[in-house]
Amino acid sequence: MKSTTLALLAALIAAPGLASAQAVDPLQVRSWAAACANCHGTNGRAQPGMPSLAGMPRDELLRSMLEYKNGVRPATIMHQLAKGYTDEQLAALAGYFAALPR
Numbered sequence: 001m002k003s004t005t006l007a008l009l010a011a012l013i014a015a016p017g018l019a020s021a022q023a024v025d026p027l028q029v030r031s032w033a034a035a036c037a038n039c040h041g042t043n044g045r046a047q048p049g050m051p052s053l054a055g056m057p058r059d060e061l062l063r064s065m066l067e068y069k070n071g072v073r074p075a076t077i078m079h080q081l082a083k084g085y086t087d088e089q090l091a092a093l094a095g096y097f098a099a100l101p102r
Helices: 002-014 026-034 058-069 078-082 087-099
Strands: none
Touching: 026 087, 058 078, 058 087
């Protein structure tokens, strides 16, 4: 529980300008992240064959999600999922996963 709370706070801090532009509810970010568990595992720790998101560098993860969203990076489903989030929401998710321990 403590590491999840710290991860949520770090996600808000790691997303420059996000908290000042609009308040992001840490519980909402955690809810968005739960949708990723189907493929990327609980708390971002995936089973073999799928990339783990926990502890991944924030900027790298955000760049990847934006590339999926904008159709730059090919995917089977990730491009459709990423389109369901705003860029700010993706930044919050990237910060959340980056703050989790590997």
